[in-house]
Amino acid sequence: MGAEVGAEVLTPAFFGAWIEEAARSVRAERDELTRLDAAIGDADHGTNLDRGFTEAVRALGERCPATPGAVLVLVGSTLIRKVGGASGPLYGTAFREAGKALGDAPAVSAADLAAALTAGVAGVRRLGSAAEGDKTMVDALAPAAGALAEAVREGRGLDDALGAASAAAAAGAAATIPMPARKGRASYLGPRSVGHQDPGATSAALILRALHTVAARW
């Protein structure tokens, strides 16, 4: 808590703890994610993500890489290999691109993390051809990346900055409720997708909340 944004205090163990916390959150919210997906999709988002994060935690347990970048790349590859559906490649790409942006440093700063999150979101946008307002995970991820970058520019501490990112993601997920979906399976419903919170944006907010939870005790 209170670490300088430029201080390189975020180690592979921090990122491992994040993924464990994310796996716990996804497990706890699994049925709620599936319920949201049943309304406008195909009722499997919770079970798929639960399977993927469980496998990611297992992969890190078998061989935790030596750099934060390699941790995120391994998490991303595992999600691509184990989740399936659209969320596997999309989350997998987000983590892989974020990991690649962190390079080979043995520990990274909040500023580095902000740049990595921005790179991850760019990867998702590219692969899914989704923009903000399409009612997808981008609606939670993009504001979170923006909020984290701004907090870093303002020189706020790690806990504070990731708190802002988590809050922006939650607000972004809630903002998907009145949107008609333009991407993914929910788009088949057209106007009938209005009034439901997007499950992908919801899980993205959960994963970023887990990042803040871990940062708050780091």
Next chain:
Amino acid sequence: MKKLINGADAVVTDALRGLAAAHPGLRVDAGNRIVVRAGGPRPGKVGLVSGGGSGHEPLHAGFVGYGMLDAACPGEIFTSPVPDQVVEASTAVHGGAGVLHVVKNYTGDVLNFRMAAELCAEEGVEVASVLVDDDVAVRDSLYTAGRRGTGATVFVEKIAGALAEAGAPLAEVARVAREVNDRSRSFGVALSACTTPAAGKPTFELSEAEVELGIGIHGEPGRTRDTMRDARELTGVAIDAIHEDMPLSGDVLVMVNGMGGTPLIELYVAYAEVAGHLADRGARAARSLVGNYVTSLDMQGFSVTVCRLTDELTRLWDAPVETPALRWGR
């Protein structure tokens, strides 16, 4: 909701074990979830690989065999397979003439098959892909993920499979596969929702007086909810939607497909009406298929798929096929 299963997590693996036990002509890897024709890759023959979420049986694994698919990659229920499965299946059936991926147009399927195709290229396997998007209930626009791939998948796999069996090169097999998709349209109607084993309850609720029009195959609701009507009117809605998008005339191949929970006798009731509706519009049902081919677990309902035939497509449709779910002429 009662289900004839051992456990929700084991459904896909257990069903693949059953498929293996029932069909010795298939090589089933239940662990890695790949179903391949026995006998290994055929030198000089284009390999046909498809895959998608489970819950649509017999699609796709039931169409692996002579004259149709060389391999299928079943994902979790309603979830696309992962790239590793598709790469393994593609390399297993690669006989030196390349591999055609038949991909239904869903975001997940498209992304996972695209990643798999890139990995296949790195391993020296030439891959062409055909996207099936025949469902007229979805408007293809900037505001949707594009039309869904549904019933036409069976036509694409059968007809392209026949051409591949005859020794045609990859570009030709891909061309005919795209032609079948371009000439095919589908529309589906649900009388009840389906229940996934993991969720244990229906994905949406329909009263006795309601139907969902324009449904997909994943238990997602359709475009509109409407009042329940008789088979003549419901099939008329489907044929009208298809005819509006692709004017029907001449000889057509038509499938009346059950969604999994509708008895065959009702599908024949529907087929009688469909044949009549087609005749009223100046088209002739020259070839037909009635049964459960692209299902949505236990959903009650049906879909109609129509393909405007050419002499070449008719000949390839009639060619021998021997798979668990389709077999004739051999």
